[in-house]
Amino acid sequence: MGRAPCCEKQGLKKGPWTPDEDKKLIAYIQQHGHGSWRSLPKHAGLLRCGKSCRLRWTNYLRPDIKRGNFSSEEEHIIISLHALLGNRWSSIASHLQGRTDNEIKNYWNTHLKKRLLQMGLDPVSHKPLMSDASGMGMCSKFPFGAATHQRIPWESSVRQCAAPSHGNFDITDDGFGTENQSSDYFLRAWRSDAGEVFRKGLNFSDSYLQQLRSCGLDISGFLVRARHTNKNSSYELENAMGSNVNMPLTLVENQSPSSALSSVDCSITQHMSFGLHHDSKGSEVVNTIEGLGKCGLHQNRAVMESAHEPSMGSLTTYKPVASEAVVKQEDLLSGGEASMISALDYDNHENGNWDGGFMQDDKSTGHICDLDELTPSSLQWSQAMEIDHSLGFTDPKQAATDAIKKEMCSDKDNRDANLNGCQDLGHMFFMPLLAPEDSTCLDFGHDGTAQLTAESELPKCNMLGWQDQFVSAEASAHDGSSGELYWSSLMKGTVVLTTSLQPNCTNATA
């Protein structure tokens, strides 16, 4: 196999390796190690060049090579890392035990690249393809492609659902003004025909949910019903598929990473709106907006539609935009100012200039409003969002993250690309600002990795504490040892946040 040799060297064989050659190579390396690849063929009795021997060994004969199909998790990691690292196959391979760069490269070119194209994503930039010239049916039918931000999974789901029953799914001209900010974009989507499908779903009519399922849409992570079950423990959540799960640290979804590409992103953020905040009086009514504030997600960054049912507490569905990020608020605040803050609202404009502000609970309305007097300038935000500054959290475990950081941030261009890549992928980062100590919250940090930490060692109410909780829970959902790696992959630009946090989580999609 392989192409014909372009320059035959005297007496050196090229082309496919025979079993006999493989045996010789394996036997020699097992006994002597490979040493100098240049001299190896001679010593091993092979009529090959050293380079060919090295390639054969590293790509095929090495004992720790993992053969066979790629798992969904591996696919997920490859896509995520490719979004961040590009065609740096060896770097990607270093995060996949037993996989070679060559194998990953081949798998990308033959499978994953096509899959992204089918999803309407440019396999190079991982951004949406433009709808006009691409000729892709989905894009031309549903003009989401013109949006300025990453097409996120929810949008695809809306499209899929809308396709059979809602032909007039044009949200580009609906009287909502000309702004193209993501929040408005989602608002328009929400008010569209397809959005109505979801709004109707709020009724939780079994027959209607069945209809939604029958049109091929996975809405399991989209609609959530919440009820505070008792004073001390968790909120009971019921998603649209009728499954019940318990907070804290539980995802509605329990699906494979590959299927998560279509919806899990939503489910996690929905959880963020619940269960984060324990009412000090143990009230049965969940104030979802307050919950949003507590997790650092500003309501204006989400399309929200809520219905209050006295018997069930609040029922809220929303979808936040993709460009949320973590900021270390201590860099911008001092003293008592922090106590006024209930949320962060921030985004990154195309020019790399961070913008944002602090949010405060408005007790009169129950909503969160801008806290203008504390809103930092764009310059301050830009400085705060500098990855080595605010996103490089100081932590005793920092040494464990250095290697990854070095790889990600080897130069400024790469560093910026990495940061932007995360945002472009719709990766959301949350910070549990001033959350009460008994709160339960998921936090997705940006320092690239995290160590597994015993529960008793978890710091309360700080960034790394939440991070560790996540990792711990995640590790328990997997096999313990993979938690750290998986977390690392998540933090390196993953498309979605996925997997269940508790192994006994009800599978909503079953």
Place this chain on the structure above:
DNA sequence: AAACGGAGCAACCGCCAGTGC
């Protein structure tokens, strides 16, 4: 059954960075 074409993938090529002299 034969021809065809696409998919999959092992293997090669050229380039580059690191190292030692």
Place this chain on the structure above:
DNA sequence: GGCACTGGCGGTTGCTCCGTT
């Protein structure tokens, strides 16, 4: 600093397999 050598990496090739016509 310049050169040669080595190993590593990403892009590309072309053979084989397999499904379709």
